[in-house]
Amino acid sequence: xxxxxxxxxxxxxxxxxxxxxxxxxxxxxxxxxxxxxxxxxxxxxxxxxxxxxxxxxxxxxxxxxxxxxxxxxxxxxxxxxxxxxxxxxxxxxxxxxxxxxxxxxxxxxxxxxxxxxxxxxxxxxxxxxxxxxxxxxxxxxxxxxxxxxxxxxxxxxxxxxxxxxxxxxxxxxxxxxxxxxxxxxxxxxxxxxxxxxxxxxxxxxxxxxxxxxxxxxxxxxxxxxxxxxxxxxxxxxxxxxxxxxxxxxxxxxxxxxxxxxxxxxxxxxxxxxxxxxxxxxxxxxxxxxxxxxxxxxxxxxxxxxxxxxxxxxxxxxxxxxxxxxxxxxxxxxxxxxxxxxxxxxxxxxxxxxxxxxxxxxxxxxxxxxxxxxxxxxxxxxxxxxxxxxxxxxxxxxxxxxxxxxxxxxxxxxxxxx
Amino acid sequence: xxxxxxxxxxxxxxxxxxxxxxxxxxxxxxxxxxxxxxxxxxxxxxxxxxxxxxxxxxxxxxxxxxxxxxxxxxxxxxxxxxxxxxxxxxxxxxxxxxxxxxxxxxxxxxxxxxxxxxxxxxxxxxxxxxxxxxxxxxxxxxxxxxxxxxxxxxxxxxxxxxxxxxxx
Numbered sequence: 001x002x003x004x005x006x007x008x009x010x011x012x013x014x015x016x017x018x019x020x021x022x023x024x025x026x027x028x029x030x031x032x033x034x035x036x037x038x039x040x041x042x043x044x045x046x047x048x049x050x051x052x053x054x055x056x057x058x059x060x061x062x063x064x065x066x067x068x069x070x071x072x073x074x075x076x077x078x079x080x081x082x083x084x085x086x087x088x089x090x091x092x093x094x095x096x097x098x099x100x101x102x103x104x105x106x107x108x109x110x111x112x113x114x115x116x117x118x119x120x121x122x123x124x125x126x127x128x129x130x131x132x133x134x135x136x137x138x139x140x141x142x143x144x145x146x147x148x149x150x151x152x153x154x155x156x157x158x159x160x161x162x163x164x165x166x167x168x169x170x171x172x173x174x175x176x177x178x179x180x181x182x183x184x185x186x187x188x189x190x191x192x193x194x195x196x197x198x199x200x201x202x203x204x205x206x207x208x209x210x211x212x213x214x215x216x217x218x219x220x221x222x223x224x225x226x227x228x229x230x231x232x233x234x235x236x237x238x239x240x241x242x243x244x245x246x247x248x249x250x251x252x253x254x255x256x257x258x259x260x261x262x263x264x265x266x267x268x269x270x271x272x273x274x275x276x277x278x279x280x281x282x283x284x285x286x287x288x289x290x291x292x293x294x295x296x297x298x299x300x301x302x303x304x305x306x307x308x309x310x311x312x313x314x315x316x317x318x319x320x321x322x323x324x325x326x327x328x329x330x331x332x333x334x335x336x337x338x339x340x341x342x343x344x345x346x347x348x349x350x351x352x353x354x355x356x357x358x359x360x361x362x363x364x365x366x367x368x369x370x371x372x373x374x375x376x377x378x379x380x381x382x383x384x385x386x387x388x389x390x391x392x393x394x395x396x397x398x399x400x401x402x403x404x405x406x407x408x409x410x411x412x413x414x415x416x417x
Numbered sequence: 418x419x420x421x422x423x424x425x426x427x428x429x430x431x432x433x434x435x436x437x438x439x440x441x442x443x444x445x446x447x448x449x450x451x452x453x454x455x456x457x458x459x460x461x462x463x464x465x466x467x468x469x470x471x472x473x474x475x476x477x478x479x480x481x482x483x484x485x486x487x488x489x490x491x492x493x494x495x496x497x498x499x500x501x502x503x504x505x506x507x508x509x510x511x512x513x514x515x516x517x518x519x520x521x522x523x524x525x526x527x528x529x530x531x532x533x534x535x536x537x538x539x540x541x542x543x544x545x546x547x548x549x550x551x552x553x554x555x556x557x558x559x560x561x562x563x564x565x566x567x568x569x570x571x572x573x574x575x576x577x578x579x580x581x582x583x584x585x
Binding site for chain 2: 036037039040043044047048064070072073076116117118119121133134135136137138140141145149183184187188214217219273360361362379381382383384386388
């Protein structure tokens with residue numbers, strides 16, 4: 001019987017043919033924790049008496065509160081640094097960037113099993129890796145044993161058809177899908193994406209789609225690999241990491257969704273759930289106090305280029321703050337070379353250190369009472385950005401840039417000529 | 418195993434940011450996390466004395482969002498004995514099993530009121546709302562997960578795995 005991408009990868013990692021619903025113990029290639037979840041992983045790892053980490057690449061990311069805003073978190077960071085020294089785990093410290101972006105740039109490859117104590121670990125699915133989030137205890141065991149238990153998920157296939165209109169991006173596609181199926185529309189399932197639209201999406205844009213699979217409850221968001229994937233790896237000196245990953249033609253899917261993108265318009269998620277989506281027309285005119293461009297969802301070079309093309313030579317609205325956070329050091333340096341950071345700063349924005357930025361509300365950019373933000377991140381839950389009295393709207397980098405200029409949520413297409 | 422407790426009702430899509438906001442994640446000390454349990458869903462909840470031994474009854478997709486294990490830890494440390502919901506988000510479910518917080522998935526639950534009294538019989542797979550007299554059946558965990566729970570969590574279960582590896 002034909003296999004989906006999820007079933008193929010898990011069969012290899014379990015060392016046997018697996019079927020959906022089956023519970024397996026699988027070999028882990030890469031494992032990550034971050035500064036929020038990592039200290040608990042260290043505690044469990046030590047309790048267990050493990051000495052060294054097993055997966056070939058185990059990485060501790062200091063990205064959620066980097067640089068640290070308070071002494072307790074500084075001490076938490078030191079727990080990770082000390083752990084790195086004694087266990088062979090690598091540490092990715094302040095200034096390097098957000099875990100999922102660095103994993104994509106440097107480590108994850110098609111066919112890998114990547115587990116992370118961060119729900120957006122599903123980002124790696126865009127490179128054809130089975131990449132999924134878990135808790136701290138799971139990661140302690142993954143570090144120590146090089147193994148995890150998993151239930152093989154059934155797969156939902158999303159067939160992306162048509163031609164992506166101007167001003168509409170992969171962020172709009174995935175917000176549209178989550179709005180359609182709901183925040184629990186794919187709980188426990190693997191999402192797999194296919195169709196002609198993939199050819200219109202760069203690797204960066206694909207990472208945005210996989211990144212948000214968990215916002216529909218999914219375990220993983222898989223995209224088949226192709227020449228675009230190969231080129232992405234090659235540009236980073238990793239061409240040998242490429243392999244072709246795709247589903248069998250006779251693979252069995254629990255559900256198939258046809259998504260025609262040709263008629264899509266820019267999408268905005270309203271507070272306080274990601275699936276609370278509207279078209280840009282319904283959002284236009286809402287006044288915002290802050291715009292955040294960045295995160296593991298939309299802090300890549302392509303995102304910064306799109307925003308800079310709109311902001312070039314313009315000024316942000318005087319009544320809002322514009323915060324830009326490149327997702328990684330690589331993105332930061334590239335944006336610097338291309339003059340994008342200059343455009344942002346000239347426009348009145350502030351560029352912060354690579355990392356998670358204001359997304360999770362533990363440091364920079366916390367909202368005031370009653371304030372609204374338009375953000376390119378993946379989550380708009382109540383209190384997410386540090387204040388339960390704030391409101392978060394989610395949209396693409398283009399919508400963010402247009403909104404920054406006007407001070408109210410704005411259709412980016414008017415700036416795209 | 419049987420538990421009985423007072424019900425605290427929550428809605429759909431209660432996410433981990435509401436269960437334990439990231440601004441309190443400067444620690445993973447259970448007692449400290451307990452104070453802020455459900456803080457953004459119901460401010461002050463974790464500091465109430467009367468929630469000890471209580472049972473949370475919620476709607477769909479309980480525990481969605483972040484992977485933070487601090488969420489079920491805060492619920493457990495606050496003294497909540499069990500969470501019953503129409504459905505659970507995947508990572509949250511894993512975390513509950515790993516840390517040993519009993520959770521029950523019952524699709525058809527409705528009509529629960531704050532402070533109803535509920536009795537749960539895990540052996541029989543029956544939950545009863547003693548206020549209304551209505552009984553609900555639930556499926557027990559798959560064998561693999563039961564083994565994990567019976568071992569006292571994934572750590573102990575995995576210890577046996579490790580032992581097996583060292584022996585073999």
